[in-house]
Amino acid sequence: MIQQDQLLQVTNLNIIFPSPKGDVHAVKDISFSLGKEKIGLVGESGSGKSVTGRAILRLLPPYAKVSAEEISFKGQDLLSFSEKELRCIRGKEISMVMQDPKYSLNPVRTVGQQISEAYIVHSKVSKSVAREQTLKMLTAVRIRNPEQVYKLYPHEVSGGMGQRIMIAMMLIPEPSLLIADEPTSALDVTVQLQVLAILDDLVTQRGMGLIFISHDLELVASFCDRVIIMYGGRIMEVINAADLHNSTHPYTRGLLNCLPRIEGRNERLSTLVRDDAWLDADFWHSNDSDGIII
Amino acid sequence: MLNISNLNIYFGHGSEKNHALKDVSFEIKKGESFGLVGESGSGKSTVLNCISGLLNHWQGTIEVDGEVVSQKRDLAFYRKVQLVFQDPYGSLHPRHTIDRTLKEPLAIHKFTDINHRVEKVLSEVDLGSQFRFRYPHQLSGGQRQRVAVARALILEPEIILLDEPTSALDVSIQAEVLNLLQDIRKERNLTYVMVSHDLAVISYMCENCAVMSQGSVVEMISAEQLQSGDLSQNYTKQLFTASKGYDRAAIDLFQDF
Incomplete structure (x- = not known):
């Protein structure tokens, strides 16, 4: 199932963090492609899912060694881009929603100023047009009183609203790909779903691609079209979300089994028994579902 | 074992005054495990803080083991009731070894046979003796939470208050800690x-x-009601639906409470 309108192609991405105790190989030889779809990147902490998202936009610290055969976006080779050229991609073409609005918003500027800045930088419009557009965007992310919220500072808004503001800011330049790094893990379940519904609608309406980074397997299974499961810096499995519960990969099964369930009360939760063989490169290539290039 | 009736607490003054707990009452039998669920800001942690004595301006009655406890607690109360916090890194002293962290409550409560007790409680939470002289930063999140559980257990309490003990952990580690708590x-x-x-x-x-x-x-x-979805309040029903995963149609029906 190679997508016709392919947005992003990553081939053999490697990320190494040098350290005095030897290099940490955070991501090893991962490859995936993305069309206009919702793809979930799931894994435990330390599995390399966030650094993968950041590496695409070259947002890792300079000491990180990122190498790849190919990172191409709409046929353009992002690896060959200079910092300056990349700035035109960041925000306008690919944007990223970070986990915590508290740390990602500028505390000394109002919410409205920050969002309209994102618009002005990429669209060269007047301030009043930007303001108009910002208010429209705030309404689109279901903020009921945009005029009022426009004037607020980040510390005056709740976590759920902060996250919606982040999403509004990232969507206002109308990117074709959105990388969302645990955008909802700090929110209550109902608010979380409402925020996801906003993303979902925008993906469908605008034909955007979405990379959704999360540790919540169940949520990803119900929200995304495809799921990439990572462990120890490697891709364990790429699977259609609908088939996730029938997965035969031992790691995916292990993760699914250790979730407690509302409806069933099994006496003991099964725990994950880790197997070093999972980290061998050739372990899972045989069962390559749907011909997705791994 | 634990009886709470008409627990009320206010935060702030004047127009900022916030009625954070409104007549909360419940009863827990010995050996029972009782849950408090709700969204952030619903007051669930505040209830625990009132019971544990971290907050003392509450009104109402708290009865532990048949005895009414006052705002001020004595040592005997803390032997009976212990608390495990959400963030295991924030609740362990970064410059104390695990050994020292575990010995402190024993010294306060004048226990004897201290070394042996530390050894025993560590094996009870499945931490080997090699962890005993490490610092919190040398442990993983799951191991730290085990230390926090060990510190609560070492006084041999009868009631343990657990404030989101696994929400900071990965699902695989969460399963291990939940199993441990059940055992x-x-x-x-x-x-x-x-x-x-x-x-x-x-x-x-x-x-x-x-x-x-x-x-x-x-x-x-x-x-049983929770498992079968037999719920009467709309708020609970909505929480239940939301916990089932992403369903675009259901989300449009969500209300604010």
């Missing part, structure tokens, strides 16, 4: 009060739970 409860016949926002965790751990919203208990449900 210890069976072994020692402990009473748990567990706060969580995750209905699945509550359903696995608890026999009964109270659903809280904006400082009041909206519904008391048993685990």
Whole structure:
């Protein structure tokens, strides 16, 4: 199932963090492609899912060694881009929603100023047009009183609203790909779903691609079209979300089994028994579902 | 074992005054595991803080083991009731070894046979003796939470208050810690009060739970009711639907409470 309108192609991405105790190989030889779809990147902490998202936009610290055969976006080779050229991609073409609005918003500027800045930088419009557009965007992310919220500072808004503001800011330049790094893990379940519904609608309406980074397997299974499961810096499995519960990969099964369930009360939760063989490169290539290039 | 009736608490003054707990009442039998569920700001952690004595300007009655406890607690109370916090890194002293962290409560309560007790409690939470002289930063998140559980257990309490003990952990580690908590409860016949926002965790751990919203208990449900989805309040139903995963159609029907 190679997508016709392919947005992003990553081939053999490697990320190494040098350290005095030897290099940490955070991501090893991962490859995936993305069309206009919702793809979930799931894994435990330390599995390399966030650094993968950041590496695409070259947002890792300079000491990180990122190498790849190919990172191409709409046929353009992002690896060959200079910092300056990349700035035109960041925000306008690919944007990223970070986990915590508290740390990602500028505390000394109002919410409205920050969002309209994102618009002005990429669209060269007047301030009043930007303001108009910002208010429209705030309404689109279901903020009921945009005029009022426009004037607020980040510390005056709740976590759920902060996250919606982040999403509004990232969507206002109308990117074709959105990388969302645990955008909802700090929110209550109902608010979380409402925020996801906003993303979902925008993906469908605008034909955007979405990379959704999360540790919540169940949520990803119900929200995304495809799921990439990572462990120890490697891709364990790429699977259609609908088939996730029938997965035969031992790691995916292990993760699914250790979730407690509302409806069933099994006496003991099964725990994950880790197997070093999972980290061998050739372990899972045989069962390559749907011909997705791994 | 634990009896709470008409618990009220206010934060702030004047126009900022916030009625954070509104007549919260529940009763927990010995050996029972009781859950408190709700969204952030519903007051579930505040209830635990009132019981544990971290907050002392509450009004109402708190009865532990048949005795009414006052705002001021004595040592005997803390031997009976212990608290495990959400963030295991924040609740362990970064410059104390695990050994020292575990010995401190023993010294306060004038226990004897201290070395032996530390050894025993560490093996009980499945931490080997090699962890005993490490610092918190040398442990993983799951191991730190085990130390926090060990510190609560070492005084041989009867009630353990658990404030989202696994929400900072990965699902694979969460399963290990939940299993451990269940095993210890069976072994020692402990009473748990567990706060969580995750209905699945509550359903696995608890026999009964109270659903809280904006400082009041909206519904008391048993685990069976939770498992079968037999719920009467709209708020609980919405939480239940939300816990089932992403469903675009259902989200449009969500209300604010």
